[in-house]
Amino acid sequence: MLTNPNTLGLFERDILDIAELVHNTGAKLYYDGANLNAFMGVCRPGDMGFDAVHMNLHKTFTTPHGGGGPGAGPVGVKAELVPFLPTPTVERLNGHLKLDFKRPQSIGRVRSFYGNFGMLVRAYAYIRAYGNSINEVAEQAVLNASYLRHHLRRLFADAFPTPSMHEFVLTARQAKEQGVRALDIAKRLIDLGYHPPTIYFPLIVPEAMMIEPTETESKASLDGFIAAMEQIADEIAHDPAVVTSAPHNAPVGRLDEVRAARQLDLRWRPAVGVPEEVAAT
Secondary structure (H helix, E strand, C coil): ECCCCCCCCCCCHHHHHHHHHHHHHCCCCEEEEEHHHHCCCCHHHHHHCCEEEECCECCCECCCCCCCCCCCCCCEEEEHHHHHHCEEEEECCCCCEECCCCCCCCCCCCCCCCHHHHHHHHHHHHHHHHHHHHHHHHHHHHHHHHHHHHHHCCCCCCCCCCCCCEEEEEEEEHHHCCCCCHHHHHHHHHCCCCCCCCCCCCCCCCCCCCCCCCCCCCCCHHHHHHHHHHHHHHHHHHHHHHHHCCCCCCCCCCCCCCHHHHCCCCCCCCCCCCCCCHHHH
16 A cells, blocks of 8 residues: 655655556555545546555545544545445446445445445535536645745755655754754644644654645635744744743643653543532533
8 A cells, every 4th residue: 555645745756666566466556545635636546556546535525634533435446356346336227326235256345335424425515616627626735835845944954855745744853953842843833823733754754744734725824834933943043942831822731741641531520519510511
């Protein structure tokens, strides 16, 4: 299984050679559609040698991502794998749709068939809204990411110098030498009104900050994020304690993460002295 572009936002230029190597062993190549919004409507995974593709509805098709958000998405395969698809499949017969359970080579039913129906409808509406202009999603996502990277690489170093697509990874390695970690930068962004980017991932990049603006951000919102990162970079240089002690104005401040990991408490309890009828609400 591969993602293309990969998690660094880099396009795998050797994908055809990789696919050939996989196929020469008798194996199949599976496409993780997590980064499909990088070239949706522009190019096709099947042309890159992938045999099966799942299309994540999160990120690419508007479904909430993270925090327990519902995951769902269709899987497409090349013709030789069609006989093995789970049952039932949806078939058209005499102008009508029907569910076909009679597929002797099928792997059978693997889960409740309908999936997260609300998310499927939402994604379908999103696709219909763009229609034949669905390529604009990928083009805008890449443009937004490229714009951010152009400005932010002056503040924090590129993890890799090669051109990126819908997302990119910076490293706060130099800031760490001044006592400021990627975690601190993320906490400070909360003070400045921005949801932090993914940090410490991919694992191969020290002090990683993975930034993916998607196609929905306006230039004004991108410029605001750039200004926030510029402020943090200036604080790291002149007053790092402001960053390392953030957040300052959030409902919850800096947590004891070691204690939280060792002493997990996932139950909510009402405060002592609070009447039961109040606690229940």
